[in-house]
Amino acid sequence: MLDRNTFNHIVKEASQKKRAKYENFLATVPILENMDHYERSKMADAVKEKKVKNGETIIKQGEQGDIFYILVEGSAIATLNEKGSEPVMEYNSGDYFGELALLKGEPRAANVLASSDCKLIMLERKSFKRLLGPLDEILKRNIASYNNFMK
Numbered sequence: 001m002l003d004r005n006t007f008n009h010i011v012k013e014a015s016q017k018k019r020a021k022y023e024n025f026l027a028t029v030p031i032l033e034n035m036d037h038y039e040r041s042k043m044a045d046a047v048k049e050k051k052v053k054n055g056e057t058i059i060k061q062g063e064q065g066d067i068f069y070i071l072v073e074g075s076a077i078a079t080l081n082e083k084g085s086e087p088v089m090e091y092n093s094g095d096y097f098g099e100l101a102l103l104k105g106e107p108r109a110a111n112v113l114a115s116s117d118c119k120l121i122m123l124e125r126k127s128f129k130r131l132l133g134p135l136d137e138i139l140k141r142n143i144a145s146y147n148n149f150m151k
Contacts, residue, residue, distance in 0.1 A: 019044045022121065029070060029094045043131050047121040052114045058097075059112040065101025066125045068132070070094070074118030078110040090115075102128050 002010075022044035026032050032040065049072075052058055058069065061081050071091050078089035078097065088110065091097060101108050102125055123131070 015045070022047055025072060025121075026070075029096070031096060039131065043123070043127075046127040046131060047123055050120045050122055052118045052120065054114055054116050056114045057111060058114060058118075058120070059108050059110070061108050061111045063108050065098055065108045068096065068098045068102055068123045068125075068128045069112075069120050070096045070123075072119040072121055074114060074116040076112050076118060077115045078112050080110050099128075 019041060023037075023040050026035070026040050026043055032043070035043070047070075058076060059065070061079075071093055073093055076091040076097075077087040078091070079085050080088055089097075091112070097112055098108075100106070
């Protein structure tokens with residue numbers, strides 16, 4: 001049986017390892033490069049990891065969106081229901097998606113499917129607004145690139 005101090009040490013060490021791992025990764029994501037160390041550290045603490053298999057749906061068009069995703073490993077594609085399964089966007093490590101539903105408060109605009117086994121990090125709506133509030137304007141500017149595919 002573990003004593004309290006040993007347990008706390010194990011939990012603290014695991015948390016520090018997770019933070020360091022994701023802080024380093026987040027520093028490589030172009031949209032987040034202007035965050036300072038403190039902001040990146042807070043974001044690294046808030047993200048949750050998710051693994052999906054090739055072919056699995058990550059986001060379903062029309063659903064309410066409460067999660068922002070960043071692709072850590074693997075690749076994914078976006079499709080639109082009215083265009084069949086033809087990809088309208090491709091995502092690779094460091095790319096992000098799911099911000100439109102959070103920024104606009106609208107249902108998901110597209111499907112996102114894993115095109116290989118993927119590792120993602122996720123940020124829920126409340127944390128997204130709190131941590132990425134200053135990035136709202138940058139993310140909104142990038143919405144224009146999606147509008148070309150939605151026509």
